Amino acid sequence: MNTDIGYGAQSRAIYAENPEASRGRLFAETESPTRTPFQRDRDRIIHSAAFRRLKHKTQVFVYHEGDHYRTRLTHTIEVAQIARSLARALRLDEDLAECLALAHDLGHTPFGHEGEDVMHECMAPYEGFDHNAQSLRVVTSLEHRYAEFDGLNLAWETLEGLVKHNGPLVASDGTPLGKFKGGELPFAIREYAGKQDLLLQTWPSGEAQAAAIADDIAYDAHDLDDGLRAGLFAIEDMRSVPFLADILQEVDTKYPGLEEGRRIHEIVRRSITRMVEDVIRHSLANLAECAPRSAADIRSAGKGLIGFSAAMAPAEKEVKRFLFARVYRHDDVLAVRKIVARIVKDLFDKFRFKPGLMPRPWNEGLDGLSDPEIARRICDYIAGMTDRYAIDEHRRLFDDTPELG
Numbered sequence: 238m239n240t241d242i243g244y245g246a247q248s249r250a251i252y253a254e255n256p257e258a259s260r261g262r263l264f265a266e267t268e269s270p271t272r273t274p275f276q277r278d279r280d281r282i283i284h285s286a287a288f289r290r291l292k293h294k295t296q297v298f299v300y301h302e303g304d305h306y307r308t309r310l311t312h313t314i315e316v317a318q319i320a321r322s323l324a325r326a327l328r329l330d331e332d333l334a335e336c337l338a339l340a341h342d343l344g345h346t347p348f349g350h351e352g353e354d355v356m357h358e359c360m361a362p363y364e365g366f367d368h369n370a371q372s373l374r375v376v377t378s379l380e381h382r383y384a385e386f387d388g389l390n391l392a393w394e395t396l397e398g399l400v401k402h403n404g405p406l407v408a409s410d411g412t413p414l415g416k417f418k419g420g421e422l423p424f425a426i427r428e429y430a431g432k433q434d435l436l437l438q439t440w441p442s443g444e445a446q447a448a449a450i451a452d453d454i455a456y457d458a459h460d461l462d463d464g465l466r467a468g469l470f471a472i473e474d475m476r477s478v479p480f481l482a483d484i485l486q487e488v489d490t491k492y493p494g495l496e497e498g499r500r501i502h503e504i505v506r507r508s509i510t511r512m513v514e515d516v517i518r519h520s521l522a523n524l525a526e527c528a529p530r531s532a533a534d535i536r537s538a539g540k541g542l543i544g545f546s547a548a549m550a551p552a553e554k555e556v557k558r559f560l561f562a563r564v565y566r567h568d569d570v571l572a573v574r575k576i577v578a579r580i581v582k583d584l585f586d587k588f589r590f591k592p593g594l595m596p597r598p599w600n601e602g603l604d605g606l607s608d609p610e611i612a613r614r615i616c617d618y619i620a621g622m623t624d625r626y627a628i629d630e631h632r633r634l635f636d637d638t639p640e641l642g
Contacts, residue, residue, distance in 0.1 A: 250328035252529035254442050260393035263377075263433050264386045274392040275332040279339060281389045285382070287343045287375045288313075293623035295349035295577075306463045309342050309349075312455060316341065319451035319513060320444075326517045327524070327543065329443045337398045337448035340391075344371025346620045347627040348577035355578045356620060359585040363424075363612040370423030371620055373400050377429055379617055397435045398445030400426055404541060406437040424613070439536040446535075446543035454512045457556050462505045464564040472500065478559045480552040484508055508556075512549065519546035576639045580631050581619065587634050588615040594634065 249255065256273035269277050282288055291310035307315075317338035324334035345368045346352030356366040373396065377388040391399075400406070406422060407413055413422050421427065422437075430437065440446070461481075464470055475481035481504070488495070488503045495503070523542040529535050535542060545553055564570060592611050593600050599618045603611060622630065631638045 248328065249330055252443060252524065252532060252535050253329045254333050254394050254444055254532045256330065256332070262390045262392055264390050266390065273332060275330060275336050275395065278389070278391045278395045279332055279336040281391065282336060282339045282343070282376070285343070285376075285380050285389060287380060287621065288339065290621065290623050291342060291345075293625050294345055294347055295352070295624055306467070307459050309345055312459065313339055313342055315459060316448070316451045316455045319454055319509070320448045322513060323447040323451060323516060323520075323543070324444060327443065327447065327520055329447060333394060333398065333442070334444040334447045336395055337402060337445050338451055340372060340376060340395070340399050341402065341448060341452060342368070342372065343375045344368045344373070344620065346581070347622045347624045348574075348581065351574040351578050352581050355581040356585070356616060359582065360612065360616050363609045363616075364421070365423065366616060366620070367423040367425075369400065370425040373429055374425035374617070379621070393433065393435070394442060396433070398441050398448065400435055401437060401441050402445040402449040404441070405439055409438050411438070436536065440538060440541060441536065442532055443535045443543055446541050450516055450544050453553065454509060454516070457512070457553060457560070458505045458508045460560050460564055461508065461556070462501060464560065465501050469567045469569065470563040472497070472504070474563065475504070475559070478555050480556060481508070481559070484511070512545070512553065515546050515549040516544060519544065519549070573641055576641055577624075579639060580627055583635060584619055584627065584630060585615060588618070
């Protein structure tokens with residue numbers, strides 16, 4: 238196999254997912270005469286209410302802080318672009334890779350990871366909260382658009398890639414792995430596993446692996462961009478990270494005296510390019526070595542085949558450590574996180590005390606539900622909120638809604 242990077246249009250490789258051989262949908266449907274199953278899934282995701290709500294959900298900066306920072310929606314679109322580029326170069330199914338990128342954050346709460354952390358704490362007596370599991374719940378249950386089924390009735394390959402894009406969730410004996418080791422899989426995943434076997438013990442498809450690494454590349458580069466533009470750190474501070482220092486030196490040598498805005502963009506775009514090209518080279522070498530003859534061979538390879546090289550992986554982790562210290566733990570960011578944590582906690586506690594305060598249809602049929610079922614419904618309601626809607630709900634129910642800034 239040629240391991241040179243190539244970006245031209247190429248036929249799908251033998252190890253790529255073939256839409257014509259899809260394992261189908263939970264509820265049988267007549268296939269589209271104009272779209273593959275994966276193209277159809279992509280379109281269903283884009284037209285979903287959950288996807289539209291990403292426009293007003295936090296990535297790092299809450300909406301009041303400016304119109305030019307990433308939201309969950311713009312982040313998702315950027316991940317999809319990178320995922321398609323990787324899939325094209327690796328001869329995977331581009332539509333499936335894009336589909337998985339577009340769906341990967343549908344389960345995120347308002348207010349970013351702070352909202353997720355608070356929701357997990359609130360739901361601790363009821364099996365907790367996990368945004369990836371919630372994404373599965375959104376597309377298999379919570380979207381109520383179609384006459385014949387709940388959810389979006391996505392193809393098996395889309396659901397499988399969505400639920401385990403970071404790797405196997407259980408060992409061959411069913412024991413949870415990774416962050417779930419020693420405990421149980423999230424409620425939504427266990428619930429759906431009883432309806433359809435998503436092969437939780439295997440690695441995901443190449444397309445899912447491409448979408449997962451695209452997520453890392455996108456938020457590394459764009460959180461650097463947003464952090465710089467927000468003034469949380471200076472360009473010169475990046476010299477403490479060798480990967481970024483090298484890029485900064487390259488930009489300054491080629492464009493001495495470049496204005497700051499263009500300088501930032503050059504750093505960000507070169508960071509993306511270096512990471513993408515590294516993933517392509519390394520993944521092509523992996524594929525050449527393993528020589529998979531089918532998508533099933535990708536799943537049974539015993540390791541991920543699409544990812545960073547041994548040289549790039551630690552460099553990327555250094556970028557993440559820098560972002561954690563300079564952006565996610567910055568005093569300004571933490572101050573806002575403290576406020577939004579109170580908003581989410583207040584809402585959950587209020588609805589637990591009086592669930593009938595939720596609007597229709599969330600407050601319907603409560604009398605027939607158990608306590609855990611009511612808690613899960615409250616969780617579903619709050620997790621689906623946008624930042625602005627959560628604040629508005631807090632104002633409806635409380636007299637002292639905190640100001641974000």
